[in-house]
Amino acid sequence: MAVxxxxxxxxxxxxxVYMFAKKNNIPVEVKTVSLMNGEQYSEEFGKINPIRKxxxxxxxxxxMGDSVAMMQYxxxxxxxxxxxxxADLQKRARVNEYLGWQPTGIRMHGSKMLYLKLxxxxxxxxxxxxxxxxxxxxxxDSSLKVIEDTFLQDKPFIIGDQISIADLVAVVEVMQPFxxxxxxxxxxxxLRAWKDxxxxxxxxxxxxxxxKSIMGAKEAVKLIDSSKLEPVKAKMVKIMLS
Amino acid sequence: MALxxxxxxxxxxxxxVYMFAKKNNIPVEVKTVSLMNGEHYTEEFGKINPIRKxxxxxxxxxxMGESVAMLQYxxxxxxxxxxxxxADLQKRARVNEYLCWQPTGIRMHGSKLLYLKLxxxxxxxxxxxxxxxxxxxxxxDSSLKVIEDTFLQDKPFIIGDQISIADLVAVVEVMQPFxxxxxxxxxxxxLSAWKDxxxxxxxxxxxxxxxESIMGAKEAVKLIDSSKLEHFKPRIxxxxx
Numbered sequence: 001m002a003v004x005x006x007x008x009x010x011x012x013x014x015x016x017v018y019m020f021a022k023k024n025n026i027p028v029e030v031k032t033v034s035l036m037n038g039e040q041y042s043e044e045f046g047k048i049n050p051i052r053k054x055x056x057x058x059x060x061x062x063x064m065g066d067s068v069a070m071m072q073y074x075x076x077x078x079x080x081x082x083x084x085x086x087a088d089l090q091k092r093a094r095v096n097e098y099l100g101w102q103p104t105g106i107r108m109h110g111s112k113m114l115y116l117k118l119x120x121x122x123x124x125x126x127x128x129x130x131x132x133x134x135x136x137x138x139x140x141d142s143s144l145k146v147i148e149d150t151f152l153q154d155k156p157f158i159i160g161d162q163i164s165i166a167d168l169v170a171v172v173e174v175m176q177p178f179x180x181x182x183x184x185x186x187x188x189x190x191l192r193a194w195k196d197x198x199x200x201x202x203x204x205x206x207x208x209x210x211x212k213s214i215m216g217a218k219e220a221v222k223l224i225d226s227s228k229l230e231p232v233k234a235k236m237v238k239i240m241l242s
Numbered sequence: 243m244a245l246x247x248x249x250x251x252x253x254x255x256x257x258x259v260y261m262f263a264k265k266n267n268i269p270v271e272v273k274t275v276s277l278m279n280g281e282h283y284t285e286e287f288g289k290i291n292p293i294r295k296x297x298x299x300x301x302x303x304x305x306m307g308e309s310v311a312m313l314q315y316x317x318x319x320x321x322x323x324x325x326x327x328x329a330d331l332q333k334r335a336r337v338n339e340y341l342c343w344q345p346t347g348i349r350m351h352g353s354k355l356l357y358l359k360l361x362x363x364x365x366x367x368x369x370x371x372x373x374x375x376x377x378x379x380x381x382x383d384s385s386l387k388v389i390e391d392t393f394l395q396d397k398p399f400i401i402g403d404q405i406s407i408a409d410l411v412a413v414v415e416v417m418q419p420f421x422x423x424x425x426x427x428x429x430x431x432x433l434s435a436w437k438d439x440x441x442x443x444x445x446x447x448x449x450x451x452x453x454e455s456i457m458g459a460k461e462a463v464k465l466i467d468s469s470k471l472e473h474f475k476p477r478i479x480x481x482x483x
Contacts, residue, residue, distance in 0.1 A: 050391075050392045066338070066339045069335055069339040069342045072334075073335040076331055089319055090304050093306050093312075094306070096308065096314050097307060097311040099311070100308030100310045101293065101307075103342075103345040108346065135480070150292050242377070
């Protein structure tokens with residue numbers, strides 16, 4: 001029986017889970033949960049993931065959320081090739097170290113750019129103060145520097161010669177601000193070269209397929225019915241601009 | 243050879259690592275890295291953890307940071323009792339699910355209260371606007387609700403009948419705002435009962451030892467020489483306010 005994956009491809013963690021599953025030929029049935037349309041608030045989805053976030057997974061009666069935990073689960077359950085999540089304790093620790101750093105290390109900063117560049121000004125018609133944009137770009141810049149200088153260094157991939165789930169989790173976060181118009185690769189040849197290696201290791205077709213929605217975000221936001229998102233507007237403004 | 247642990251017990255993730263190591267009799271040598279005194283900026287510590295955060299670990303030549311990754315490493319390396327980090331895939335997934343949710347789910351919010359209640363007004367003599375305090379308390383409140391209603395529910399511990407590393411990582415985050423003067427257990431009998439169970443499972447002596455520094459924070463901050471921390475002040479203000 002296929003594992004059901006509940007995804008919205010605009011969301012970074014959904015993309016890493018999708019690419020991991022497809023690359024490893026894990027039998028999955030993808031169900032779309034459109035965040036823009038508030039589908040995470042349906043009663044049905046609440047039973048899958050009471051925290052109401054994507055991605056989520058249903059494996060028989062077992063449901064769970066959180067992309068990193070999901071990939072760790074799938075890697076073990078489907079016995080994917082060792083390099084994705086090595087059995088060697090120290091190599092695995094290096095993967096987990098990146099996975100532990102990244103929620104506040106990069107994800108927070110990369111995510112913010114979608115809101116500051118697209119959601120706030122275009123959907124909600126809220127002006128983003130220059131100082132806030134500047135701060136956000138600086139935070140993102142510092143994060144990318146840590147990825148390059150501390151995690152990657154001179155290695156082809158985060159933990160060494162081969163791709164692991166750390167690279168999948170990293171690349172989707174780097175693609176998020178890129179998709180909304182921040183040239184994250186400018187003056188960062190090492191980051192760009194790493195990203196190209198990740199694309200090659202995953203397969204360009206799968207990578208592009210996974211990123212189709214987010215790369216179309218700049219156009220897609222113009223079509224959003226902002227009245228549907230009115231209830232979240234105040235909260236979003238508070239989180240993003242405070 | 244003992245594992246070297248680089249810790250500052252005021253830091254939540256250092257406490258979970260400490261309690262885990264000591265409870266499991268893992269041979270460790272604890273080295274204090276005082277954040278308040280900027281000891282994480284030494285050249286020596288930079289070699290242990292270039293990200294310059296605590297906790298960090300040195301196992302022979304192998305160095306690493308990130309408390310969750312460290313706990314996962316130690317559990318496997320020292321083959322600690324299964325309940326801490328179960329081998330069963332679904333139970334392990336439940337532990338990992340909590341560990342993944344918690345950095346932005348609770349840690350961020352609990353940490354903030356220490357800054358708003360103690361560091362900003364007492365060390366930096368910066369007034370905290372009422373609205374900021376109110377927002378921070380609301381965020382913390384929502385997080386504690388998720389812990390109670392979604393993760394704990396009616397179970398004794400996060401993943402079931404026995405304590406796991408998820409509970410250790412959770413309890414230190416709940417203790418942080420508590421130590422800063424926020425009564426997180428008020429009107430939360432389930433959370434309070436869970437915390438008591440965790441204390442009992444870890445051992446009261448070890449739990450209290452791990453929390454000695456943070457529980458003395460309200461007094462300790464009065465003794466801080468704020469001139470040493472002057473150059474962090476603008477950044478902290480920007481982040482917290």
